[in-house]
Amino acid sequence: MAEAILEVSGLVKHYPLTRGILFRKETGSVRAVDGVDFTLHRGETLGIVGESGCGKSTVARMLVNLERPTAGAIRYKGEDITRLSGRALKAVRRNIQMVFQDPYTSLNPRMTVGDIIGEPYEIHPEAAPRGDRRKRVQELLDVVGLNPEHINRYPHQFSGGQRQRIGIARGLALRPEIIVADEPVSALDVSVQAQVINLMDRLQNEFGLSYVFIAHDLSIVRHISDRVGVMYLGRIVEIGSDAEIYDHPTHPYTQALLSAVPVPDPEARAHRERIILAGDVPSPTSVPSGCRFRTRCWKARERCAQEVPALAVPSNLGGPGGGPAAHDSACHFAEVKRVVLPEPMP
Amino acid sequence: MLLEVRDLHVEFRTRDGVAKAVNGVSYGVDSGETLAVLGESGSGKSVTAQAIMGILDMPPGRITGGEVLFQGRDLLKLKEEQRRKVRGAEMAMIFQDALSSLNPVLTVGDQLGEMFVVHRGMSRRDARAKAVELMDRVRIPAAEERVRQYPHQFSGGMRQRIMIAMALALEPALIIADEPTTALDVTVQAQVMDLLAELRHEYAMGLILITHDLGVVADVADRIAVMYAGRIVETAPVHDLYKAPAHPYTRGLLDSIPRLDQKGQELYAIKGLPPNLMDIPQGCAFHPRCPMARDVCRTDVPPLSEVSEVRGSACHFWRECLNG
Numbered sequence: 001m002a003e004a005i006l007e008v009s010g011l012v013k014h015y016p017l018t019r020g021i022l023f024r025k026e027t028g029s030v031r032a033v034d035g036v037d038f039t040l041h042r043g044e045t046l047g048i049v050g051e052s053g054c055g056k057s058t059v060a061r062m063l064v065n066l067e068r069p070t071a072g073a074i075r076y077k078g079e080d081i082t083r084l085s086g087r088a089l090k091a092v093r094r095n096i097q098m099v100f101q102d103p104y105t106s107l108n109p110r111m112t113v114g115d116i117i118g119e120p121y122e123i124h125p126e127a128a129p130r131g132d133r134r135k136r137v138q139e140l141l142d143v144v145g146l147n148p149e150h151i152n153r154y155p156h157q158f159s160g161g162q163r164q165r166i167g168i169a170r171g172l173a174l175r176p177e178i179i180v181a182d183e184p185v186s187a188l189d190v191s192v193q194a195q196v197i198n199l200m201d202r203l204q205n206e207f208g209l210s211y212v213f214i215a216h217d218l219s220i221v222r223h224i225s226d227r228v229g230v231m232y233l234g235r236i237v238e239i240g241s242d243a244e245i246y247d248h249p250t251h252p253y254t255q256a257l258l259s260a261v262p263v264p265d266p267e268a269r270a271h272r273e274r275i276i277l278a279g280d281v282p283s284p285t286s287v288p289s290g291c292r293f294r295t296r297c298w299k300a301r302e303r304c305a306q307e308v309p310a311l312a313v314p315s316n317l318g319g320p321g322g323g324p325a326a327h328d329s330a331c332h333f334a335e336v337k338r339v340v341l342p343e344p345m346p
Numbered sequence: 347m348l349l350e351v352r353d354l355h356v357e358f359r360t361r362d363g364v365a366k367a368v369n370g371v372s373y374g375v376d377s378g379e380t381l382a383v384l385g386e387s388g389s390g391k392s393v394t395a396q397a398i399m400g401i402l403d404m405p406p407g408r409i410t411g412g413e414v415l416f417q418g419r420d421l422l423k424l425k426e427e428q429r430r431k432v433r434g435a436e437m438a439m440i441f442q443d444a445l446s447s448l449n450p451v452l453t454v455g456d457q458l459g460e461m462f463v464v465h466r467g468m469s470r471r472d473a474r475a476k477a478v479e480l481m482d483r484v485r486i487p488a489a490e491e492r493v494r495q496y497p498h499q500f501s502g503g504m505r506q507r508i509m510i511a512m513a514l515a516l517e518p519a520l521i522i523a524d525e526p527t528t529a530l531d532v533t534v535q536a537q538v539m540d541l542l543a544e545l546r547h548e549y550a551m552g553l554i555l556i557t558h559d560l561g562v563v564a565d566v567a568d569r570i571a572v573m574y575a576g577r578i579v580e581t582a583p584v585h586d587l588y589k590a591p592a593h594p595y596t597r598g599l600l601d602s603i604p605r606l607d608q609k610g611q612e613l614y615a616i617k618g619l620p621p622n623l624m625d626i627p628q629g630c631a632f633h634p635r636c637p638m639a640r641d642v643c644r645t646d647v648p649p650l651s652e653v654s655e656v657r658g659s660a661c662h663f664w665r666e667c668l669n670g
Contacts, residue, residue: 051532159619190599190602191599191615192620216532219604256533259536260533262539262559262564266564266588267585269564269565276537280501280534281531
């Protein structure tokens with residue numbers, strides 16, 4: 001496996017809840033991210049899936065330093081970037097860029113496309129000499145499949161898919177090594193999603209990028225990712241290669257999530273087992289004791305309320321090196337359950 | 347036929363020109379049947395539904411032609427007064443965004459009960475009892491207490507259940523659900539779709555499900571109508587359409603779903619962009635994006651041809667498409 005480019009360990013983000021105006025008292029906290037560990041290798045795509053409120057976007061924001069973690073470390077090539085400030089932080093930021101979900105609100109409507117894509121050069125002037133910038137921006141437009149002559153247009157003159165290409169071009173401007181993409185295609189029409197996914201795939205090969213790809217659409221994540229992490233209520237509950245997660249899920253939440261995805265094949269309707277979870281995700285202000293999934297889990301026993309399951313290879317599944325079922329899963333009673341049917345050959 | 351839309355045309359007059367949102371849509375739905383209307387943004391799927399419900403903003407919207415036959419009578423010819431009696435009581439709608447569709451300053455009990463007070467002339471006390479009953483029907487736990495709560499105190503999935511309860515309140519013959527689960531997470535989406543399917547079955551209602559999600563359609567629909575640029579381009583029983591699409595647009599949508607055996611390869615993508623409704627291409631609206639387009643496609647609008655007794659395709663070359 002390639003070298004680790006980003007190592008996240010014990011990442012925590014709590015937002016305090018306070019009462020009172022004059023005398024602020026902390027009454028609790030929103031535990032948005034509550035102990036997340038993963039490693040991103042050079043050139044790979046790590047997909048992170050989970051439902052709204054699971055903390056996946058907060059993780060993304062911490063990776064690009066838009067949010068300071070409450071605890072934990074994010075090591076970029078061995079150096080903890082959460083402790084950096086000033087010039088050192090700026091240098092690191094150049095290498096970790098972000099693509100946002102909503103191409104309508106993440107581009108300034110009063111700036112031309114040229115200014116939007118060229119803005120990173122204002123902040124990092126060393127990346128491109130002033131005289132070169134216009135040419136660089138036009139090259140970037142070409143790379144993402146837009147007409148370089150449209151450099152003076154405004155965002156409203158582009159469609160949603162084209163705007164997302166502009167956002168991607170801006171992310172590429174500084175030639176970063178890592179791109180954190182937070183739901184980059186979920187605001188786009190189905191016929192345009194595939195175009196943007198193909199673009200991201202091509203750029204990864206061309207520029208040797210590493211992606212952290214955050215999304216809730218499981219089929220798209222499977223297509224683009226080398227490894228996949230599943231988040232629930234602020235923690236990763238299962239992580240492994242795409243085949244391990246999709247074909248041999250061992251955590252009950254992953255199984256329920258996969259089984260709930262509508263399959264675009266009416267023939268599958270009859271012979272498909274759906275796991276319908278009871279209730280809603282608990283509030284991150286009052287996380288259940290022990291395993292945080294136990295309140296919705298059909299396997300929950302006493303032990304689940306007392307002991308927090310560690311994210312590790314479950315010993316009953318053969319331990320490390322025990323086949324595709326032996327990957328990290330945070331469940332006391334992990335076992336393989338196939339929920340995704342083999343797809344019919346077209 | 348419970349509801350039949352015939353050759354419906356809707357346009358919007360704006361400062362920049364006329365946007366032709368719906369250009370001759372015809373479809374029907376029977377009691378006890380689920381019709382999925384599939385399309386991307388701007389395909390006219392929601393505007394058609396709004397015209398059926400009579401909640402289209404006019405102006406800027408204008409219905410320039412067509413009929414909406416509901417249980418035999420043309421709704422478009424009714425006076426607003428009569429229309430209001432149909433709406434809610436005989437046909438009801440479920441919207442995508444439950445939070446903005448519910449009134450934030452009224453309790454859910456008041457909002458559910460209002461249906462009975464307005465349409466059935468019930469007393470407030472009886473209406474409240476009905477509201478609790480409905481919340482039980484859509485499986486909201488502790489309905490007795492929660493009936494006094496406000497919309498913001500419910501989760502997204504629970505709010506959508508309240509919307510469903512409200513639509514079901516007067517036991518309408520037809521429900522139109524416009525992207526009912528798009529804003530919900532997948533595990534909650536599964537709960538809500540299950541509930542909707544079960545209730546539809548129990549009340550033997552007709553259901554029009556508007557969606558962009560081919561997965562949801564495959565899960566629940568009996569028939570499907572695919573819309574593009576304000577027209578129906580293909581209509582078929584669900585099984586037939588997924589097995590062998592008869593229109594290149596439908597084929598393109600199905601092909602662009604990531605499949606397991608395509609991992610690491612380029613995804614199939616329909617080239618180009620959805621059309622601008624102010625300037626719909628001549629001939630077949632899909633021709634600039636179509637891999638099969640020929641000269642005739644640039645000049646002649648393809649009619650909805652009969653592929654079989656139960657399916658139609660608006661493509662000049664549907665035979666070729668059907669055979670792959």
